[in-house]
Amino acid sequence: MEKQSIKEYMEMYCKMTYGKTVKHATTAEVWSALSTAIMSQIVDRWYVTNKAYKSQKMAFYISAEYLMGRALGNNLINLQEYDQVKDLLKELNINLNEVEEMEEDAALGNGGLGRLAACFMDSSATMHLPVQGYGLRYRNGLFKQCFKNGEQVEEADEWLKYGDPWSIRKEADMVYINFSDMKVKAIPYDVPIIGFGGATINTLRLWQAEPLCEFDFNLYNNQQYDKALEQKNRTEDITRVLYPNDSTEQGKLLRLRQQYFLVSASVQDMVRDFKRRHGNVFDDFAKWHAVQLNDTHPVLAIPEFIRILVDEEGESFEKALGTARKVFAYTNHTILQEALEKWDAYLMQKLFPRIYQIIEQIDAALVQELREKGYSDDRINMYHIIKEGKVHMAHMAIYVGFAINGVAKLHTEILKNTELHHWYELYPYKFQNKTNGITPRRWLVLANQELSSLITEKLGSNEWMMDLSLLKQLTKFVEDDEVLERLQSIKYTKKCQLAECIKAREGIEIDPNSLFDVQVKRLHEYKRQLLNAMYILDLYFRLKENPNLDIPKVTFIFGAKAFPGYYRAKSVIKLILAIGDLINRTPEVKDKIQVVFVTNYSVSYAERIIPAADLSKQISTAGKEASGTGNMKLMLNGAPTFGTYDGANVEIVAESGEENNFIFGLRVEDINNLRNNYNPKEYYDKSPDLKRVLDAFIDGTLDPANTGCFRDLYEALLVGKNWERPDQYYLLADFKAFKAMQDKVFECYKDRRKWAQMSLMNIANSGAFSSDRTIMQYASEIWGISPIS
Numbered sequence: 013m014e015k016q017s018i019k020e021y022m023e024m025y026c027k028m029t030y031g032k033t034v035k036h037a038t039t040a041e042v043w044s045a046l047s048t049a050i051m052s053q054i055v056d057r058w059y060v061t062n063k064a065y066k067s068q069k070m071a072f073y074i075s076a077e078y079l080m081g082r083a084l085g086n087n088l089i090n091l092q093e094y095d096q097v098k099d100l101l102k103e104l105n106i107n108l109n110e111v112e113e114m115e116e117d118a119a120l121g122n123g124g125l126g127r128l129a130a131c132f133m134d135s136s137a138t139m140h141l142p143v144q145g146y147g148l149r150y151r152n153g154l155f156k157q158c159f160k161n162g163e164q165v166e167e168a169d170e171w172l173k174y175g176d177p178w179s180i181r182k183e184a185d186m187v188y189i190n191f192s193d194m195k196v197k198a199i200p201y202d203v204p205i206i207g208f209g210g211a212t213i214n215t216l217r218l219w220q221a222e223p224l225c226e227f228d229f230n231l232y233n234n235q236q237y238d239k240a241l242e243q244k245n246r247t248e249d250i251t252r253v254l255y256p257n258d259s260t261e262q263g264k265l266l267r268l269r270q271q272y273f274l275v276s277a278s279v280q281d282m283v284r285d286f287k288r289r290h291g292n293v294f295d296d297f298a299k300w301h302a303v304q305l306n307d308t309h310p311v312l313a314i315p316e317f318i319r320i321l322v323d324e325e326g327e328s329f330e331k332a333l334g335t336a337r338k339v340f341a342y343t344n345h346t347i348l349q350e351a352l353e354k355w356d357a358y359l360m361q362k363l364f365p366r367i368y369q370i371i372e373q374i375d376a377a378l379v380q381e382l383r384e385k386g387y388s389d390d391r392i393n394m395y396h397i398i399k400e401g402k403v404h405m406a407h408m409a410i411y412v413g414f415a416i417n418g419v420a421k422l423h424t425e426i427l428k429n430t431e432l433h434h435w436y437e438l439y440p441y442k443f444q445n446k447t448n449g450i451t452p453r454r455w456l457v458l459a460n461q462e463l464s465s466l467i468t469e470k471l472g473s474n475e476w477m478m479d480l481s482l483l484k485q486l487t488k489f490v491e492d493d494e495v496l497e498r499l500q501s502i503k504y505t506k507k508c509q510l511a512e513c514i515k516a517r518e519g520i521e522i523d524p525n526s527l528f529d530v531q532v533k534r535l536h537e538y539k540r541q542l543l544n545a546m547y548i549l550d551l552y553f554r555l556k557e558n559p560n561l562d563i564p565k566v567t568f569i570f571g572a573k574a575f576p577g578y579y580r581a582k583s584v585i586k587l588i589l590a591i592g593d594l595i596n597r598t599p600e601v602k603d604k605i606q607v608v609f610v611t612n613y614s615v616s617y618a619e620r621i622i623p624a625a626d627l628s629k630q631i632s633t634a635g636k637e638a639s640g641t642g643n644m645k646l647m648l649n650g651a652p653t654f655g656t657y658d659g660a661n662v663e664i665v666a667e668s669g670e671e672n673n674f675i676f677g678l679r680v681e682d683i684n685n686l687r688n689n690y691n692p693k694e695y696y697d698k699s700p701d702l703k704r705v706l707d708a709f710i711d712g713t714l715d716p717a718n719t720g721c722f723r724d725l726y727e728a729l730l731v732g733k734n735w736e737r738p739d740q741y742y743l744l745a746d747f748k749a750f751k752a753m754q755d756k757v758f759e760c761y762k763d764r765r766k767w768a769q770m771s772l773m774n775i776a777n778s779g780a781f782s783s784d785r786t787i788m789q790y791a792s793e794i795w796g797i798s799p800i801s
């Protein structure tokens with residue numbers, strides 16, 4: 013990249029856009045100018061990649077969520093221009109870090125599922141794979157979280173407030189979307205996905221809903237101003253907000269509209285492109301296109317594809333279905349029942365009657381196939397797509413899709429043996445596993461430049477950035493004191509940086525010499541932040557009893573957003589904040605342990621927290637966490653896993669060794685055995701420490717004003733609620749094992765050399781969790797595409 017031309021571009025941009033020189037520009041203006049200047053440098057290469065793909069089979073990833081985070085720093089890293097641009101800015105008296113900090117996160121996703129999509133984009137481009145993403149350009153991404161009176165409060169996320177230099181509006185590629193009650197425009201915004209090294213630049217195409225006309229002129233003339241804008245508002249509502257739910261299905265009409273809007277725009281775009289390149293013979297569609305459906309959110313792409321082939325291209329239904337069965341593949345990300353989408357049939361009929369008709373035809377074809385196979389009516393009932401007035405999105409995806417995959421070995425086994433067992437019996441050959449991964453560029457090269465430099469120095473090159481399996485070579489330093497000491501000193505540096513950041517953002521001081529025990533992820537009962545909180549409360553009581561208890565100083569760090577309508581998740585946040593306060597108010601305890609719940613946990617916050625973690629808490633109820641990806645990021649940054657035998661934890665431990673992690677608690681089989689006669693109250697009655705902890709929920713210890721705000725949590729654990737059994741997630745059953753294992757952590761942490769060795773073994777064995785590996789498996793085992801040369 014040309015230093016001089018970047019400077020000149022920035023000057024010109026500031027003059028043309030803000031009417032001032034770079035010198036007088038605000039930090040946000042510099043961010044915009046610099047980002048646009050970088051865009052100007054990559055557009056030609058972007059064009060070259062697009063052209064190369066014209067003669068290739070392509071894979072399209074359709075996802076309702078992309079949790080991208082910030083773009084500037086990452087793009088500079090991937091262009092390998094970070095240091096150069098840093099110097100260039102220095103010449104202008106500008107600090108690159110400050111400019112990076114200005115950028116708003118693109119939080120167009122909730123959690124793991126959306127962040128996985130973002131990591132896949134990065135890895136596809138880095139691996140030179142012809143992959144394009146399709147998604148929605150939500151005007152407001154995931155809500156901003158703050159705490160008021162010890163509770164989560166949500167605010168709108170205005171990620172576009174400084175503009176959007178990282179996308180190009182492609183007016184000419186607009187398509188129309190028809191609903192039964194309205195017709196709208198879908199305008200694509202193309203985001204460049206720069207592969208590491210900068211040679212390949214892929215595209216993430218995000219659709220924005222816009223009205224056919226800005227306002228109704230006649231109504232306006234008649235001074236009916238609100239009414240004149242009604243249609244515009246109703247249209248813009250479609251891509252106004254990201255649904256903030258994670259792992260729960262929210263049957264909202266507007267969400268169904270969003271889903272159809274996404275898939276109709278994307279499928280129309282693919283079909284148009286196919287016709288331009290290959291003409292009208294749709295038999296060949298699957299030769300050129302594979303479509304991956306990220307969970308069930310985009311599954312309406314299937315009937316929409318069939319609709320277009322039948323209604324607009326004159327194919328027969330049978331033929332169109334046959335083609336669809338070679339094009340679509342589906343990824344399942346959860347087995348939680350409440351997350352499996354089932355839409356009311358009448359809603360679909362109302363919004364898009366033709367799509368509903370096609371779904372009925374698909375269902376009929378499925379039934380016919382099962383009849384031919386000799387299935388009884390009873391048995392067929394288990395497979396129906398439309399059942400009791402609901403459309404089962406996963407059933408449609410599995411019947412039509414040519415591949416279905418889980419996201420970690422254990423999860424895929426559960427799908428095959430339990431959750432989707434009947435489908436597995438029908439189509440064993442469709443089931444695959446693709447263990448999740450994370451991009452090492454954002455999660456190590458960008459987030460932990462200090463550790464990256466050490467690795468590059470010790471391995472003699474930076475090749476590991478594109479082939480993470482090379483980290484294995486680090487195992488040879490496991491007895492090397494110099495390396496172990498440098499690892500420790502890097503961890504300390506990252507902890508100091510995080511402490512500063514927390515001081516600035518939260519106004520809280522934490523001690524970088526304490527053990528940083530980290531649990532960051534969405535707030536959900538199955539992830540059991542409450543179990544961690546119960547442990548901390550128990551430790552509080554123990555320390556009060558015995559201030560000389562032999563433990564290292566610990567800082568428990570939490571970060572999590574709760575779905576705004578998820579009352580119990582919000583109570584858990586409130587409880588943890590209350591425990592933090594209680595500890596702060598207790599002199600004999602507060603110098604030993606501290607609890608920090610950071611506000612507004614996000615991708616950019618994760619980039620600060622993860623490199624600073626000493627311990628990675630991954631304590632979901634066995635069988636419930638499909639994979640987890642935070643566990644991989646923490647491992648890559650040298651934090652041993654403190655976790656249950658669940659999701660990808662199983663594979664993490666298999667790679668880095670049980671002796672380098674802290675695995676505790678019930679396993680899937682144990683829980684299956686316990687399920688029918690589990691009585692949490694027995695644990696409470698038999699264990700005075702558990703009793704003390706739970707009683708504190710309701711006896712005023714945590715709730716001095718005695719509002720009873722934690723009674724629901726107490727009862728959920730001990731007595732259950734009308735429709736749910738007590739302690740559905742087995743916190744009480746796992747408490748004892750948790751406690752014993754955490755005591756072991758404290759014991760181990762005393763031997764700092766030993767700890768550094770465990771840390772090194774985790775880093776060295778994290779190669780398997782690169783999303784480069786994952787995406788190459790999708791490419792060869794599902795999509796049938798290969799890297800362009």
Ligand code: NTF
Nearest residue numbers: 124125259345346419638639640641
């Ligand atoms: C999440 N699923 C799972 O809960 C995580 O374990 C997994 O790592 C990620 O997907 C990515 O595969 C969801 O967010 C959802 F929506 F499916 F529930």
